[in-house]
């Protein structure tokens with residue numbers, strides 16, 4: 381076993397890879413084949429399926445299931461009880477339960493997903509994007525976008541540090557950390 385913390389109420393199946401200094405709290409289950417990076421925190425009642433990859437320093441709050449097809453890059457925050465999906469048109473009598481049936485969902489580095497949000501599978505949530513509490517994300521979210529509502533729409537932009545950005549023309553400077561950003565007409569925001 382690697383150098384990580386596992387609460388005695390939780391299970392890590394054989395073949396799972398868990399990075400150093402990761403903590404797995406109560407009533408969680410990590411399946412064999414899952415790969416979890418260093419310094420992650422998995423709260424209570426977290427499930428991680430076998431094909432899932434989690435980067436470094438991710439925080440996964442209570443009651444989150446990472447199903448096959450979910451990829452979290454580094455520094456991703458999954459708020460409490462947020463929901464991933466991996467099949468768009470599920471049927472009990474016509475199961476789509478082989479890995480080729482699962483649509484991948486990628487959460488890029490630094491992104492955060494608010495409490496109780498739902499991510500419909502098959503898309504990408506951009507770098508350092510922020511999904512509001514309770515949003516239902518149905519398409520790709522651009523880097524640094526703040527999205528909210530059902531279905532989720534862009535309602536603003538956020539810095540790497542999480543503060544909201546105010547663009548003047550196509551430039552923004554974070555009042556909190558001084559990072560600067562440039563936006564092009566197609567909602568493509570980059571750090572400069």
Ligand SMILES: CC(C)(COP(=O)(O)OP(=O)(O)OC[C@H]1O[C@@H](n2cnc3c(N)ncnc32)[C@H](O)[C@@H]1OP(=O)(O)O)[C@@H](O)C(=O)NCCC(=O)NCCS
Pocket residue numbers: 459460493494495496510511512513514515528529544
């Ligand atoms: C989206 C969010 C970042 C906005 O924060 P904010 O900028 O301080 O928001 P404000 O309270 O100024 O609201 C701005 C507007 O967005 C709306 N809004 C705020 N949160 C919203 C949400 N989750 N869904 C839909 N609309 C939301 C507000 O009603 C307000 O609308 P209005 O201008 O028509 O009155 C925040 O509300 C949020 O959802 N954060 C995630 C929290 C979370 O889940 N944390 C998990 C770990 S504890």
Ligand SMILES: [Zn+2]
Pocket residue numbers: 539540541542543554555556557558559
């Ligand atoms: Zn900032």
